[in-house]
Amino acid sequence: MAEELKLFRTWSSPFALRIVHALKIKGLEYETIFEDLSNKSDSLLQYNPIHKKVPVLVHNGKPICESLVILEYVDETWKQCPLLPRDPYEKAKARFWAKFGDDKLFSSIWNVFTTQGKEQEEPIAAAVQNLKPIEELLKEKKFFGGETIGYLDIAFGWTANIISILEEIMNLNLVDEEKFPLLSAWMQNFSNDPVIKECWPPRDKMIVKFQVMREKYLKAVVSQ
Amino acid sequence: MASCVQLLGASPSPYVNRVQMALKLKSIEYELIEENPHIKSERLLKANPVLKKIPVLIHDGEPICESLLIVQYIDDAWNNGPSLLPSDAQDAYLARFWALYIDDKNVDFQWYPLYKELREAPTEEARKEVLDKIFEGLVLLEKAFLKCSKGKQFFGGDNIGYLDIALGCYMGWLKVIEEMTSIKFLDRSKTPGLAEWAEKFCSHDTFKEVVPETQKLVEIFKMVQGRGKPASG
Numbered sequence: 001m002a003e004e005l006k007l008f009r010t011w012s013s014p015f016a017l018r019i020v021h022a023l024k025i026k027g028l029e030y031e032t033i034f035e036d037l038s039n040k041s042d043s044l045l046q047y048n049p050i051h052k053k054v055p056v057l058v059h060n061g062k063p064i065c066e067s068l069v070i071l072e073y074v075d076e077t078w079k080q081c082p083l084l085p086r087d088p089y090e091k092a093k094a095r096f097w098a099k100f101g102d103d104k105l106f107s108s109i110w111n112v113f114t115t116q117g118k119e120q121e122e123p124i125a126a127a128v129q130n131l132k133p134i135e136e137l138l139k140e141k142k143f144f145g146g147e148t149i150g151y152l153d154i155a156f157g158w159t160a161n162i163i164s165i166l167e168e169i170m171n172l173n174l175v176d177e178e179k180f181p182l183l184s185a186w187m188q189n190f191s192n193d194p195v196i197k198e199c200w201p202p203r204d205k206m207i208v209k210f211q212v213m214r215e216k217y218l219k220a221v222v223s224q
Numbered sequence: 225m226a227s228c229v230q231l232l233g234a235s236p237s238p239y240v241n242r243v244q245m246a247l248k249l250k251s252i253e254y255e256l257i258e259e260n261p262h263i264k265s266e267r268l269l270k271a272n273p274v275l276k277k278i279p280v281l282i283h284d285g286e287p288i289c290e291s292l293l294i295v296q297y298i299d300d301a302w303n304n305g306p307s308l309l310p311s312d313a314q315d316a317y318l319a320r321f322w323a324l325y326i327d328d329k330n331v332d333f334q335w336y337p338l339y340k341e342l343r344e345a346p347t348e349e350a351r352k353e354v355l356d357k358i359f360e361g362l363v364l365l366e367k368a369f370l371k372c373s374k375g376k377q378f379f380g381g382d383n384i385g386y387l388d389i390a391l392g393c394y395m396g397w398l399k400v401i402e403e404m405t406s407i408k409f410l411d412r413s414k415t416p417g418l419a420e421w422a423e424k425f426c427s428h429d430t431f432k433e434v435v436p437e438t439q440k441l442v443e444i445f446k447m448v449q450g451r452g453k454p455a456s457g
Binding site: 050059062064065066069072073076077088089091092095096099100133 | 274275283286288289290293294296297300301313314316317320321324325364
């Protein structure tokens, strides 16, 4: 039976990119539907009525939502090139850090991005604090998954995708090569991997997009 | 070789209860080490340095944190008893998705924050608004129940599973809230499936032998309120 696989995403969403990477690693064919989040399609709203977000993976007509959960589904459904570790404890650790990345690290980086001057000092300290355990995870490893890219690399992909762009816009070095040598190296290795590189959104477009976003945030703060 | 399993927690915590329920379903012997969630012990900070929260499961010296992740770990690491997560990938997805939804602070349906909102609602109108949100969320969960249970008594089917635990852990505190507000949240006329499920779940040993009795929870609640502590979200 031919499998029908569709992915609803935007060109820039790092969370949607996770699924693009996973499907590529698994060698799966699928149809991409690009969404404009300011004008969401009826299909997207029908497939993800609760969160109304991308990514949504539709497998034989059934929608799968929430990017980390989609990764688990993809790994369970297609057994080739396993993404999650086999060992239960390693698996639990990978899930924990992926969640930490989304819950704590992402918001702390975002807090740096949406502030400036004196107000940025505390967010910077918090972000650096949250980056430290991630650096520790990479001791004696090329990737979080070991020798090859796995679930946690994909889950942390957003750091390699976005942080350097935010740094360039802010003219601020968060992931300092001296303070975070392993993480810096990982970001290079990850984004240069042929499987990942192929799907990377264009950097200049990303810079423009995030520049506009930062200006909006800072303006909103000033007018408060 | 018997493995050593310890659980750092506090029995009134629904998140700790989740882990206890999973351990019970898998017939795993463990030692509960009572932690005061307001006074973080050295032991807790060592086991969970990043988030500093209970529950933490320590299995042969290795710590695992975050209640839903611990439940999944228990399912992965021990083969006794039926699986907590469904074996079918689509069913497992539904269980994971809805468990996340239940805990999600960014959706309308939450437990404690909404209850606090309910108590603090300044007008009857504001109160009604919060109640409407709660019931909206419950209707969603009713649909989820019908889909996941496929006509059986639990979200997990014939047996209690991951999603039953994810939602069921809150039933003790829900009864406290119902007593305090005189509102029946799991109403047979609105969400018959959920109401029936709650009854079955709460009469099961997995619930009865883990979650403190409602009166005990009411006492704890009154004590916390009496201390003037703001209800934590």
